Amino acid sequence: MDPDALAKAFVDHYYSTFDANRAGLANLYQEGSMLTFEGQKISGAQNIVAKLIGLPFQQCQHQISTVDCQPSGPAGGMLVFVSGNIQLAGEQHALKFSQMFHLIPTPQGSFYVFNDIFRLNYA
Numbered sequence: 103m104d105p106d107a108l109a110k111a112f113v114d115h116y117y118s119t120f121d122a123n124r125a126g127l128a129n130l131y132q133e134g135s136m137l138t139f140e141g142q143k144i145s146g147a148q149n150i151v152a153k154l155i156g157l158p159f160q161q162c163q164h165q166i167s168t169v170d171c172q173p174s175g176p177a178g179g180m181l182v183f184v185s186g187n188i189q190l191a192g193e194q195h196a197l198k199f200s201q202m203f204h205l206i207p208t209p210q211g212s213f214y215v216f217n218d219i220f221r222l223n224y225a
Contacts, residue, residue, distance in 0.1 A: 109171035109182045112205065112213065117164040124154045130215050137218040150218070161191035180205045180213070185223075198223040 119126045131137075131147035137154075138144075144153050166186040174181045182203040187196035204217035 105171050105173060105180060106169075108213075109169050109180065112182060112203070113166060113169050113184055116203075117166065120154070121161075121163055124157075125151060127151055127154060131218075132214050132216075135215055135218070137220070139220045140222065159190045163189045165189065165196070174204060178207045179216070 116127070116130065119130075128147055128151045131150050133146050135147055135150060136143060136145050137150045139153060142153075144150050164186055165188075166184060168183075168185045170183045172181045173179070182205060184201045184203070186199060188199055189196045200221050200223055202217070202219045203215050205213040206216040207213055
C-alpha cells in the first residue's frame with residue numbers, strides 16, 4: 103500500500119475512534135508502546151488508554167489539517183506527523199495540536215503505535 107494512503111487511513115481511523123470511543127484505541131498500542139502527552143511519559147497499552155480515557159473532557163472533534171509520513175527503518179515502520187484542531191464540547195474556540203506516531207508492522211500485516219507524542223500548540 104502507498105505510504106501516504108496508509109498514513110491517511112491510520113489517521114482517519116485513530117481520530118474517528120478517539121472522538122467516538124477512546125477505549126477503542128487499546129488495540130492500536132502494545133505493552134512496549136510509549137505516549138508522551140504534553141511532556142508526561144506513559145508506557146504500556148493499558149496505561150496509555152487509561153490516560154486518554156481520563157482526559158478532562160468527554161466529547162471532542164478532531165479536524166485534521168496536515169498528515170506527513172516517512173518510512174522508518176528496515177522493518178517497514180512509518181513515522182506519521184499530524185497537525186490540526188480539536189474542538190471540545192462547550193468551548194467556543196478550537197485548540198491547535200500536533201501529534202507524531204511511530205508505527206511498527208505486526209506479523210499479522212497491520213501496524214501498532216510504538217511511539218506517540220502529543221502537544222497542544224499555543225499561539
